[in-house]
Amino acid sequence: MMWRKFKLAIVAGTILILALLAAGTTLLLSNAERTARQAARAGLERSAQAVETAFNRQVLQVDGALASLPALFAGLAPGGAITPDAATQLLRGLNFQTLAFRDLYLVGADGVIWAATRRRGAGRPLPFGMAEFNQTRTIGSSAVFGPVRNQVTGDWSLYVGRLIELPPAGETKAGEVLAVAEVPLPVLTRGLAETGLQPGLRVALQRRGGQLIASLPHDEVGMGRVQAVRFDGLRADGRAFVLPETGGPDAAFAVVRPTLYGNIFVGLTIPRDVAMADGRRDRVRLLATTGAGAVLIVAFAVALLVALRGRERLDAERTRASTVLTNAIEAMSDGFVMWDENDRLVTWNRRYCDLYAESAPFIVKGALFEDVIRRGAEAGQYPQAEGRIDAFVRETVAWHRACSGTIERQLPGGQWLLITERRTADGCTVGIRTDITALRLALADLAAATRRANEAAEEAMRQNAILSEREGRIRFLAHHDPLTRLPNRVLFRSELDVALRAIQEQSGSVAVLYLDLDRFKDVNDTLGHPAGDELLRLVAERLRACTGHTVVARLGGDEFALICASSDLPTEAEALSRRLIAEMRCPYDVFGHAVVTGASIGIAVATAGDLDGDTLLKQADLALYQAKAAGRGTVCVFAEDMSARLRERLEIEADLRSALANRQLELAYQPIHDLAADALCGYEALLRWHHPVRGSVSPAVFVPIAEETGLIVEIGAWVLRQACADFAMLPGRLRIAVNLSPLQLAGSAIVADVTGVLAETGLDPDRLELEITETALFSKGHGNKACLEGLRALGVRIVLDDFGTGYSSLSHLHHFPLDKIKIDRSFVQDMPERENSAAIVKALAGLATELGMCTTAEGVETAQQLALVREAGCTQVQGYLFGRPQPILRVVEAVAAASGPRRPETDLRALG
Structure with a gap:
């Protein structure tokens, strides 16, 4: 039966692993798709910038040549007029010096060429009109004309024109002349x-208006024509977007950038299938790798089943052998006993029970060695255990587990036994008990004297060893961290001073690397402080293994420091940092848990006589702060401007404190609509900051600072009070949703705060919804559940915000008291293009319905998205399609308008 359970466990485990493998592969495919799309957009944006730069450079080269003509003509005729022949010779010589243009013309105000690089060009009108240029005709102004097909070569050309001032010519009185250069499109x-x-x-x-003036590859049919897709009607900020905006199988990525010549735009397009080709190949490789892994897992499971079958047969053979052994040992004159590898009693003979008469009731199969000894000592089996049963049991168990040979044991009535134990190959222990009472009585006096002498010597040695160990530990702990056994801050500072003195004497440079672990607090919060300590010990071991003879120290918490001396800094320090970050990302085995963390590193470099130790440490700390601000797993080398950026952050923090005191913070409310009732059902309160100098400050800038400094608790309390007060004066049953930060939820007074606000504002608790993120659920461990249950007992509704972007554990839905889940906007906005996003939304909506919860789809901006979330089964929607965030006065007007009579054509968006 036991082996059957093992086999079923292997089969179930294999199925579970395959399911996890499939889920992981799905997640990797989703991430790979997103990464490939971002890479394609970034590459297209870089190409657009390069093309714009190349176009500007070529046109500016031609424009510069035209701008140099007045100076060249002034040198040609310092005090006299310029004849057409002289001008033609000059233009021809200039034309031969560059390949950027083909022909040069000088055109009078009547639009007739009076000088050109080719004589046949003089006297003819320009091949394009000058009306547009004449409207802004000023000296030094320039413009691009065309495209025009060259009648001689048959090529398309652009013309760069610049109005210049020349000395009066023999046939022209005016000094203003239009200099024109023909630029062949192939060039x-x-x-x-x-x-x-x-x-x-x-x-x-394209020109403004959509006229195509050049393309690559060349579009002969579209040259000079107005295109269906006009660049001036698209976003021209150099950022990639999708054409058409609704997507579809023929969608393409596009980028539009304006040139230095404002009426000309550069546009790049590439079919999305072409741009994402590398991503599709990666997808195929990933699927192939996953399939191979699944095959290996199944093969491994089959191998385990075969091995279990062999073990089952082996156990049967062992049972038969045990029967033979039992018969043999019963015939022995000495006591015989056998313990298994776990020190449990396996077998014994009758002589063994006769020798241990007081312990006989406890000698049963499966009894632990320690239990038999202890209960026998309590029954008086061992006279030497009287008054010290615990110590006797520990000594006996230690000797038994060591299997160190033989020992003599006294029994009641003056009887002595010679105890011999040996370890077998399979880990069992075999013991023989021989009665040596007669021999023992003869040697008792000698043994007693020898024992007393040995005990005295051993005690003296033990005391000396204890004193020596204590002195050494005190000396060690003065300069080392007791947890990781790395140098502490004191020893690290001393080693840094030594390194700085060395580079002053021998030249060179030294770098300090500050390393801070990423997500270390999550490990402490979820697995406990013992797991955090174990993780720090493992990190210290990896740092020692990676750095060799480099000084590595733990400064405190999850912060470490290294000293790197080299002539090639900071290059070598950066390379070492990258190796350390890669090593830190490898999983750790912490008490059976696979823990993955990372590290951020700040580097400060000092050369001979450059910095003192304190300044170098401060610079490394600033670089570490900058690395952590840039994202996890990054390396940052100290630069002088970091101090300025730190001051900027401190200024924002001070301004935020002032904004809270001076009531610069405001609330805007975004409507939430009920799909079944086709009506407004509530609003979400969103925080806004209008700084008197900085203007509107994005929440993405000031909210992280507020969370880091703890200001978010005070700001959150103000938001809760203000939102409740605003909506307490509104009629009806409209609900107001307020976001709670993890710090607010971690506070012990959140239930009392909400109770006080509801009592102060008079808002019905059923109209208040408190939104929390999945990350907030872990900020206080199991205490969060009690907080949420206390809030819900008030009648407040609990909403899980941005579901699907955090830990996304389904256990949250039944472990915590939730009334609603809000599906993240990333899934909603991808629904028209990605079937898996639509499937996820539908699954979440169905699960919430089965659990008796509402679902709100965030970020609904188009009618197509509205239809899809309605079809998926969502109960509520929120997004720009129904209204942008608005002040409370607009909310009051909208509610008043909604409470009046409705016309038949009024739809959901009328209230937004």
């Missing part, structure tokens, strides 16, 4: 192609 597009465009990419140049 222009060749320069654009040299920027390294990826295959499948299309480049187009």
